[in-house]
Amino acid sequence: MAEAFLDRSINVTMIDMTPQLMATLDKDMADIILEFMTKQQVKVCLNEKLIEFEKNDDGSVKSLITDKQTIPADIVILGIGVKPNSELAARAGIKLGAKEAIQVNNRLETSVPNIWAAADCAESFHLITKKQVHNALGTVANKHGLVAGINISGGMAEFTGVLGTVITKFRELEISRTGLSEKEAKELGFDYEAQTIISASQAGYYPGSEKISVKLVVNKQSQQILGGQIIGFNGSAKRIDIIVTAVTAGLTVQQLIDLDLAYAPPFSTTWDPVQIAARQFV
Amino acid sequence: MAEAFLDRSINVTMIDMTPQLMATLDKDMADIILEFMTKQQVKVCLNEKLIEFEKNDDGSVKSLITDKQTIPADIVILGIGVKPNSELAARAGIKLGAKEAIQVNNRLETSVPNIWAAADCAESFHLITKKQVHNALGTVANKHGLVAGINISGGMAEFTGVLGTVITKFRELEISRTGLSEKEAKELGFDYEAQTIISASQAGYYPGSEKISVKLVVNKQSQQILGGQIIGFNGSAKRIDIIVTAVTAGLTVQQLIDLDLAYAPPFSTTWDPVQIAARQFV
Numbered sequence: 001m002a003e004a005f006l007d008r009s010i011n012v013t014m015i016d017m018t019p020q021l022m023a024t025l026d027k028d029m030a031d032i033i034l035e036f037m038t039k040q041q042v043k044v045c046l047n048e049k050l051i052e053f054e055k056n057d058d059g060s061v062k063s064l065i066t067d068k069q070t071i072p073a074d075i076v077i078l079g080i081g082v083k084p085n086s087e088l089a090a091r092a093g094i095k096l097g098a099k100e101a102i103q104v105n106n107r108l109e110t111s112v113p114n115i116w117a118a119a120d121c122a123e124s125f126h127l128i129t130k131k132q133v134h135n136a137l138g139t140v141a142n143k144h145g146l147v148a149g150i151n152i153s154g155g156m157a158e159f160t161g162v163l164g165t166v167i168t169k170f171r172e173l174e175i176s177r178t179g180l181s182e183k184e185a186k187e188l189g190f191d192y193e194a195q196t197i198i199s200a201s202q203a204g205y206y207p208g209s210e211k212i213s214v215k216l217v218v219n220k221q222s223q224q225i226l227g228g229q230i231i232g233f234n235g236s237a238k239r240i241d242i243i244v245t246a247v248t249a250g251l252t253v254q255q256l257i258d259l260d261l262a263y264a265p266p267f268s269t270t271w272d273p274v275q276i277a278a279r280q281f282v
Numbered sequence: 283m284a285e286a287f288l289d290r291s292i293n294v295t296m297i298d299m300t301p302q303l304m305a306t307l308d309k310d311m312a313d314i315i316l317e318f319m320t321k322q323q324v325k326v327c328l329n330e331k332l333i334e335f336e337k338n339d340d341g342s343v344k345s346l347i348t349d350k351q352t353i354p355a356d357i358v359i360l361g362i363g364v365k366p367n368s369e370l371a372a373r374a375g376i377k378l379g380a381k382e383a384i385q386v387n388n389r390l391e392t393s394v395p396n397i398w399a400a401a402d403c404a405e406s407f408h409l410i411t412k413k414q415v416h417n418a419l420g421t422v423a424n425k426h427g428l429v430a431g432i433n434i435s436g437g438m439a440e441f442t443g444v445l446g447t448v449i450t451k452f453r454e455l456e457i458s459r460t461g462l463s464e465k466e467a468k469e470l471g472f473d474y475e476a477q478t479i480i481s482a483s484q485a486g487y488y489p490g491s492e493k494i495s496v497k498l499v500v501n502k503q504s505q506q507i508l509g510g511q512i513i514g515f516n517g518s519a520k521r522i523d524i525i526v527t528a529v530t531a532g533l534t535v536q537q538l539i540d541l542d543l544a545y546a547p548p549f550s551t552t553w554d555p556v557q558i559a560a561r562q563f564v
Contacts, residue, residue, distance in 0.1 A: 127542075139545045142552045160540040167544035176544050235517055238550070241543045242523045248541055249531035258442040259530055260409075261523045262449035262458050263421045268520070270424045 001077045002042050003171055012042045013071055015064075017049040022175070024166055026182045028196065029215055029229045036173045045069075082136045084121045098123040099134035106158050108148040116152055118144035125161040127248060128180055128226055129188060135162045163227070165244055167237050174237030179227025179247045182217050191220045195280035199273040201234045203265035212236040214277040216243070216253070223252040223281065228274070235267070242274050253278040283359045284324050285453055295325040295353055297332055297346075304457070306448055308464045310478065311497055311511045318455045327351075364418045366403045380405040381416035388440045390430040398434055400426035407443040409530060410462055410508055411470060417444045445509070447526055449519050456519030461509025461529045464499050473502045477562035481555040483516045485547035494518040496559040498525070498535070505534040505563065510556070517549070524556050535560040 002012045014021075014037070020030040021037070021044070037044055045066070053076065054062040063072045084101040095111035097103035102110055102117040106125060110117050119141035123132040140162055150157035167176040185192040194217045202209040212232030219226055228243035230236055246256050256278040263270050271279070284294045296303075296319070302312040303319070303326070319326055327348070335358065336344040345354045366383040377393035379385030384392055384399040388407060392399050401423035405414040422444055432439035447460040467474040476499045484491040494514030501508055510525035512518055528538050538560040545552050553561070 137545075138552050139542065143540075160537075161542075163542040165542045165544050167546045167549050169546070169548055174549075178542065178544070235520060238517060238520065238544060239523070241521070241541075241554070242527055244541055244543055245524055245527035245531070245533070248537070249527070249533060251527070251531060255442075255530070258425075259523075259526055260421065260443075260445040260447045260460065261526055262447050262460070262520060263419075264449045264451070266451055267449050267456075270420050272523070 002037070005075075006040060006042065006171075010075070013045065013073075014042055015045045015048050015050055015066055015071075017047070019047050021046075024164065024177055024181065025175070025229055026194075026215065029177075029213065029231055032213055032231045033170065033173065033175060037170060040171060082120070084123075084134055084136070086121050089117065089121070098132040101132075101134040103132070106160070107151045107156075108144060108159055109151065116148045118148035124159065127161040127163055129184075133162065133164070135164055137166070139165070163244055163247060165240065167240060169237065172233050173231065174233065174235075175231050176237035176240035177227070177229040178240050178244045179225070180217050181227060181229065182215070185217050185226055190226065192226060193218050193220045193281060195277060197273065197277045197280060199276050200269055201232055201236050201273070202267060203269060206265040208234055208266075210234045210236070212239075212273045214239075214273045216274075216277045216281070218253055218281055223254065224250055225253060225256060225278075228277070230274075232273075236273075239272065239274055242272070253281040257282065284319070287357075288322060288324070288453075292357070293323075293325075295327065295355075297327045297330050297348055297353075299329070299331040301329050303328075306446065306459055306463065307457070307511055308476075308497065311459075311495065311513055314495055314513045315452065315455065315457060319452060322453060364402070366405075366416055366418070368403050371397075371399065371403070380414040383414075383416040385414070388442070389433045389438075390426060390441055391433065398430045400430035406441065409443040409445055411466075415444065415446070417446055419448070421447070445526055445529060447522065449522060451519065454515050455513065456515065456517075457513050458519035458522035459509070459511040460522050460526045461507070462499050463509060463511065464497070467499050467508055472508065474508060475500050475502045475563060477559060479555065479559045479562060481558050482551055483514055483518050483555070484549060485551055488547040490516055490548075492516045492518070494521075494555045496521075496555050498556075498559045498563070500535055500563055505536065506532055507535060507538060507560075510559070512556075514555075518555075521554065521556055524554070535563040539564065 005012045020027045021033050022030050049067045051065045056062045086102045089102045095103040101123040104122050120136040124135045126133045147157040147159040163178045165178040182194040196215040200209045201212045210233035215229040217227045225247050261272045287294045302309045303315050331349045333347045338344045368384045371384045377385040383405040386404050402418040406417045408415045429439040429441040445460045449458040464476040478497040482491045483494045492515035497511040499509045507529050543554045
């Protein structure tokens with residue numbers, strides 16, 4: 001929305017009560033987005049809480065009042081999160097699980113035999129934490145639908161799990177993440193190591209080569225990759241799929257370094273930035 | 283070179299004695315490039331062999347004579363392949379291996395103790411065929427250098443192997459491949475299955491969404507992925523890295539389908555085209 005408003009020359013102020021943008025990223029990575037949005041003339045107010053709206057006489061919004069200031073506004077957009085719509089299931093006696101999403105097994109059957117749940121109302125197994133989570137995303141919903149559909153019609157399919165993969169962009173800045181962030185690894189008590197590198201999305205001399213930052217979180221004992229975060233320009237973010245595949249397959253940093261990834265100057269540096277990040281651990 | 287010449291409004295004729303462009307691809311995929319190059323006004327002559335050049339009085343080229351025609355020309359560029367520079371090693375009594383490249387073990391030591399070979403002059407182990415090959419590419423050379431350097435200086439490093447990953451482009455058309463092509467799988471006697479899909483590089487409604495073709499070659503018994511080829515526009519080709527990682531980790535098509543790959547409309551279809559290809563096998 002901020003991007004769309006800027007394109008229409010509308011001044012944008014973003015207010016977030018947390019200390020960073022995009023809670024699924026580590027703060028050091030999120031700060032790259034903060035810097036870019038600020039440069040693009042979005043006024044970002046962190047650690048700031050919305051208290052109430054002031055209205056004009058006709059009922060339209062006049063300004064919003066935070067715990068720090070009053071901001072005049074013509075349009076207000078609220079991004080207040082996602083919640084599973086599981087009330088009907090609960091009233092029918094079906095058990096709820098993670099974040100009040102409908103509890104399901106790996107075939108997406110609920111606690112009541114022959115009742116199945118799929119997509120944004122249902123929970124998912126997390127491949128690294130081994131816990132059920134609520135992961136309301138289009139990819140997960142689509143896979144859920146396929147698995148539940150096969151099972152409902154008498155087949156045998158399994159939903160193996162999620163890594164919490166996310167990709168998005170603000171103007172030219174591409175952002176992606178998968179698996180555990182450093183923050184999550186710490187909270188969950190993993191013995192981890194984290195490294196961040198800054199490299200180039202293409203060969204440095206190639207027109208359009210831009211900055212890319214890659215952060216990897218690795219299991220200190222097994223050296224297996226637990227997660228990654230990528231922020232950059234010009235083809236940076238979809239590289240997260242290398243990390244998704246490596247994490248799912250249980251690859252170590254050395255195995256990631258050894259991968260015969262694709263290189264030509266218009267597409268990458270000789271060592272892909274993801275491998276440059278992996279090389280920080282050995 | 284064809285691209286650079288077109289950009290300078292120079293007419294380009296390409297002559298190849300083989301029946302297709304880019305021998306490392308299967309013909310059905312290479313034909314996509316042929317169609318695109320032809321549309322871009324490159325005259326491509328396949329199954330045609332260069333016999334000799336006609337010269338002007340000043341010694342400059344006047345035309346080239348093939349087994350089918352005479353083509354007037356101002357500039358001729360020859361692409362005649364790559365050959366390892368291994369003569370010095372051979373004369374010193376060091377054994378040669380694949381395609382006359384210097385024979386090395388997985389630590390890149392030659393047949394003579396304490397003599398090491400790395401990069402375009404040395405052979406590499408192929409992860410799928412389990413044979414030594416000559417793979418003269420920048421990524422391989424760079425990894426070779428790291429491994430040989432560590433070993434020469436008393437360390438212990440191993441070059442695990444290659445998949446013959448290649449990425450390139452002609453104007454906006456991006457091309458990549460890894461592992462076994464269908465042609466190679468057949469020649470090597472693999473019990474394989476191959477499927478090709480056409481999908482979109484981004485969500486269909488998103489500006490800049492373009493055509494992408496993905497071909498997968500799969501081991502019929504184990505359902506493990508043996509190789510892949512991608513041709514398309516706008517971020518298509520670097521997706522080959524998903525296949526590189528999956529092939530190296532020994533993933534099956536079902537495991538590829540289950541991957542929590544990144545999706546948002548500016549980056550992909552809900553199921554990544556690589557997964558749409560994998561779904562053809564189940």
